[in-house]
Amino acid sequence: MSVIIILILASLLVGLIFLGAFIWSVRSGQYEDTLTPSLRILADEPKTKISETKSKQK
Amino acid sequence: MTEGKAFCCFGCQTVFSLLTESGLEQFYELNAAPGARIREPARRARWAFLDDPAIQEQLLDFADERQARVTLHLPAIHCVACVWLLENLFKLHPGIGHSQVNFSRREAAIVFTRDKIKFSELAALLASIGYEPELTLGETEKATPSPWRKKAWLQIGVAGFAFGNIMLMSLPFYFGLDSSNGPWFKAMAGWLSLAFALPVVTFSAADFWRAAWLSFRQHALTLEVPIVIGLTAIYFLSAFEVFSQRGPGYCDSLCGLIFFLLCGRLFQKKTYDRLTFDRDYKGFFPLSVVRKNSGGETTVAISRLETGDHLMLRNGELLPADARLVSGEACIDYSFVTGESEPVSCAAGAHLFAGGRQVGGAIEVETVKPVAQSYLATLWNHEAFRKNRDHDLDSLTNRYSRRFTKLVVGIALAAAAFWLFRDPARALKAFTSVLIVACPCAIALAAPLTHGTAQRILARLKIFLKNALVIERMAGVDTIVLDKTGTLTCADARGVSFQSADCETRNAELSADEAQWVASLARHSTHPNSIRITKSLAYSALPVAGFRETPGCGIEGEVAGHNILLGARAWLEKQIKSGMRKVESGNATETHDGSFVSVAIDGVLRGEFKLENSLRPEVAELISQLGGRFELALLSGDNEREAARFQKLFGEHAILKFNQSPADKLNFVRELQSRGRKVMMVGDGLNDAGALKQAEVGVAVVEEIGIFSPASDVILDAAELPRLANVLRFARNAARVVRAGFIISALYNLVGVSIAAAGFLSPIVCAILMPLSSATVVAFACGTTAWLGRRLHAEKVLVENSDRHNLQSSTFNLQPITKEAA
Numbered sequence: 001m002s003v004i005i006i007l008i009l010a011s012l013l014v015g016l017i018f019l020g021a022f023i024w025s026v027r028s029g030q031y032e033d034t035l036t037p038s039l040r041i042l043a044d045e046p047k048t049k050i051s052e053t054k055s056k057q058k
Numbered sequence: 059m060t061e062g063k064a065f066c067c068f069g070c071q072t073v074f075s076l077l078t079e080s081g082l083e084q085f086y087e088l089n090a091a092p093g094a095r096i097r098e099p100a101r102r103a104r105w106a107f108l109d110d111p112a113i114q115e116q117l118l119d120f121a122d123e124r125q126a127r128v129t130l131h132l133p134a135i136h137c138v139a140c141v142w143l144l145e146n147l148f149k150l151h152p153g154i155g156h157s158q159v160n161f162s163r164r165e166a167a168i169v170f171t172r173d174k175i176k177f178s179e180l181a182a183l184l185a186s187i188g189y190e191p192e193l194t195l196g197e198t199e200k201a202t203p204s205p206w207r208k209k210a211w212l213q214i215g216v217a218g219f220a221f222g223n224i225m226l227m228s229l230p231f232y233f234g235l236d237s238s239n240g241p242w243f244k245a246m247a248g249w250l251s252l253a254f255a256l257p258v259v260t261f262s263a264a265d266f267w268r269a270a271w272l273s274f275r276q277h278a279l280t281l282e283v284p285i286v287i288g289l290t291a292i293y294f295l296s297a298f299e300v301f302s303q304r305g306p307g308y309c310d311s312l313c314g315l316i317f318f319l320l321c322g323r324l325f326q327k328k329t330y331d332r333l334t335f336d337r338d339y340k341g342f343f344p345l346s347v348v349r350k351n352s353g354g355e356t357t358v359a360i361s362r363l364e365t366g367d368h369l370m371l372r373n374g375e376l377l378p379a380d381a382r383l384v385s386g387e388a389c390i391d392y393s394f395v396t397g398e399s400e401p402v403s404c405a406a407g408a409h410l411f412a413g414g415r416q417v418g419g420a421i422e423v424e425t426v427k428p429v430a431q432s433y434l435a436t437l438w439n440h441e442a443f444r445k446n447r448d449h450d451l452d453s454l455t456n457r458y459s460r461r462f463t464k465l466v467v468g469i470a471l472a473a474a475a476f477w478l479f480r481d482p483a484r485a486l487k488a489f490t491s492v493l494i495v496a497c498p499c500a501i502a503l504a505a506p507l508t509h510g511t512a513q514r515i516l517a518r519l520k521i522f523l524k525n526a527l528v529i530e531r532m533a534g535v536d537t538i539v540l541d542k543t544g545t546l547t548c549a550d551a552r553g554v555s556f557q558s559a560d561c562e563t564r565n566a567e568l569s570a571d572e573a574q575w576v577a578s579l580a581r582h583s584t585h586p587n588s589i590r591i592t593k594s595l596a597y598s599a600l601p602v603a604g605f606r607e608t609p610g611c612g613i614e615g616e617v618a619g620h621n622i623l624l625g626a627r628a629w630l631e632k633q634i635k636s637g638m639r640k641v642e643s644g645n646a647t648e649t650h651d652g653s654f655v656s657v658a659i660d661g662v663l664r665g666e667f668k669l670e671n672s673l674r675p676e677v678a679e680l681i682s683q684l685g686g687r688f689e690l691a692l693l694s695g696d697n698e699r700e701a702a703r704f705q706k707l708f709g710e711h712a713i714l715k716f717n718q719s720p721a722d723k724l725n726f727v728r729e730l731q732s733r734g735r736k737v738m739m740v741g742d743g744l745n746d747a748g749a750l751k752q753a754e755v756g757v758a759v760v761e762e763i764g765i766f767s768p769a770s771d772v773i774l775d776a777a778e779l780p781r782l783a784n785v786l787r788f789a790r791n792a793a794r795v796v797r798a799g800f801i802i803s804a805l806y807n808l809v810g811v812s813i814a815a816a817g818f819l820s821p822i823v824c825a826i827l828m829p830l831s832s833a834t835v836v837a838f839a840c841g842t843t844a845w846l847g848r849r850l851h852a853e854k855v856l857v858e859n860s861d862r863h864n865l866q867s868s869t870f871n872l873q874p875i876t877k878e879a880a
């Protein structure tokens with residue numbers, strides 16, 4: 001059953017990577033304004049591209 | 059380019075051509091109604107003061123030789139198209155670099171190259187496309203907001219991470235499955251738990267340590283003290299168990315507890331980015347004024363204004379410092395300073411007070427005092443503005459915790475003493491176990507969650523609380539002081555009535571045709587009086603020819619072949635000297651009770667509109683609802699002409715005071731408080747600012763959310779004023795929910811402490827009991843408050859229905875009893 005030590009260490013490593021990612025995201029200001037990005041994504045793409053992708057889908 | 063497109067005004071057409079030239083026409087496809095109405099053509103000179111290095115230093119976030127970055131507040135931001143356009147500003151001007159919008163704060167951060175575009179040109183450009191930057195003195199002196207939110211997220215993240223991982227390692231021990239892995243597994247799990255819990259105790263819980271230390275030094279025993287005692291006890295007991303290889307310790311419960319506490323705290327700290335609760339008079343003043351000197355007129359920042367400067371004030375502009383009138387016809391509206399609703403006419407040489415607004419043509423004044431020592435500003439030197447009232451030593455939670463802490467420490471000592479005689483080996487364990495189980499996590503969650511939920515419910519009703527504690531102070535209120543002008547009364551269409559100039563030969567009322575002509579003309583003006591008159595008349599718009607507005611005097615134009623004049627009596631008489639019929643002198647010298655707007659049709663004086671302040675709808679019902687439960691008082695900066703009407707409305711026992719200065723209002727509230735009263739002040743203007751600050755709860759009534767309101771605890775949409783009685787009842791019920799939450803957690807503690815005192819506490823009991831009690835309290839607090847909130851919303855429907863009924867009868871109705879009977 002000593003294989004469990006590898007499993008535990010591996011899972012902790014994954015956990016720590018995610019903790020690091022979370023700390024980076026907070027530090028880089030991603031939690032400061034959660035409203036504007038949701039609006040920005042509605043308008044970001046120029047109109048021509050939108051019509052192109054639509055025609056491709058068809 | 060603009061062919062085949064209809065524009066509401068020239069301003070919008072200019073914006074359209076500007077945007078299409080730069081290839082930004084997508085702006086018009088993002089929203090059905092993008093952009094804002096351009097109020098006045100761009101005047102570059104208006105922004106000239108922004109090139110002053112001293113001002114730039116205050117406003118720019120960052121600046122070097124080449125580039126600068128500025129964050130501007132643009133209140134006109136309202137849709138996706140705004141965000142898109144402002145983030146594509148670089149296409150409009152080569153000098154503008156990256157720009158980023160924060161929608162909830164209505165702000166744009168813009169980087170620009172300084173030798174290609176000046177700051178003043180940037181501001182003028184923004185104004186020309188409809189996003190006029192709002193620059194006020196209050197804003198420029200504001201410190202950058204503390205990064206508590208960032209830290210709070212990090213603390214929660216670390217606690218959550220540790221909680222989850224320790225819990226996973228502890229699961230085998232809960233079910234007794236650890237034996238198959240051998241003793242090394244137990245040791246490893248213990249050491250890892252201790253390692254993970256260390257940053258949680260030191261970093262995530264740092265604020266609890268600080269608060270506990272602070273309250274310990276003040277001998278206040280706030281709730282943080284038992285929390286910290288509990289945390290210390292758990293950590294040391296866990297460390298002892300791991301060192302002595304007895305078990306994996308209680309670190310799972312420890313981290314879970316801190317994680318839940320932090321979540322509750324974040325939930326409670328709901329802030330409204332668009333609203334400012336701490337604005338003082340400076341936020342109300344403009345950033346610059348027009349100074350006149352020998353060389354002509356220059357725009358100058360208010361902070362650089364000196365005594366003896368000559369200023370030019372145009373229609374609607376605000377006087378920033380006490381001054382003496384030099385020339386021009388001054389008609390000063392002091393409604394924001396004193397509450398007096400009538401503008402005051404002044405002759406040359408008259409002393410004018412800061413905060414007054416000029417109505418009419420341009421005037422020239424000479425300042426006699428610096429901005430900071432003017433009449434209005436001195437109110438802010440009062441000590442009421444210096445004390446910080448947001449401490450929560452007296453909150454329900456802390457009052458409860460004082461008794462609770464003493465009781466828990468008492469029980470722990472008693473248990474230790476008992477076991478010392480019976481079985482000394484168990485004494486230490488029993489002592490720490492009691493402290494652990496009694497750690498008041500559930501109690502600490504009851505108030506934040508109830509208040510936080512209540513705050514969100516009220517925000518949906520456009521009632522915004524400064525912080526969650528306000529709801530608790532609201533529950534304790536027993537006296538309500540109301541301001542009159544702007545709070546109970548308002549200037550809207552209902553106060554408008556028409557009086558014919560000559561009632562014998564003509565009809566007393568305007569005919570339907572005449573009303574239509576007048577309204578068609580008046581709708582083109584943005585003057586508040588014109589807007590009220592337009593609203594009060596039923597009409598379908600007719601085309602107007604030759605529209606002309608003379609600021610401070612009136613408007614004229616041709617509608618359906620008739621020449622219509624609308625404005626001040628004196629101006630009208632001057633305009634139609636020849637064809638005007640003589641009017642009886644008795645009418646003209648009548649004591650004027652409200653403002654008047656005269657109408658002339660085809661060169662004949664037709665009559666005048668009387669514009670009175672009318673009582674807001676439902677206010678009479680509100681007063682009668684409040685009257686039974688609270689002691690009421692009315693304060694007004696206005697004179698006593700309506701005293702009798704309001705005495706009838708408020709009842710015989712209520713205190714009514716008129717001609718009150720801002721300082722009088724503050725002192726009145728203070729005097730009530732010295733008699734042990736818990737006062738809620740409801741007001742709207744700067745003249746109420748002192749009283750709002752002094753009162754336990756200051757409620758600012760505003761016509762439009764997000765526009766200036768004085769420092770207060772609550773910002774309330776004027777349309778929701780009738781609901782004040784229900785909101786107060788809601789606050790009281792919320793306080794009851796908090797108390798019930800305390801009782802529930804006390805019951806859990808009773809069970810936990812009995813087990814602990816008996817010396818039988820095990821990690822699994824701890825891991826079940828603590829989250830369970832927290833979850834119960836959380837569910838109860840949120841659920842009950844949400845249910846109360848739904849009841850509050852349901853009451854809204856009733857108010858709205860009777861609201862409609864009330865608007866139909868457009869008279870100044872002050873007899874609630876007879877009205878209800880009818």
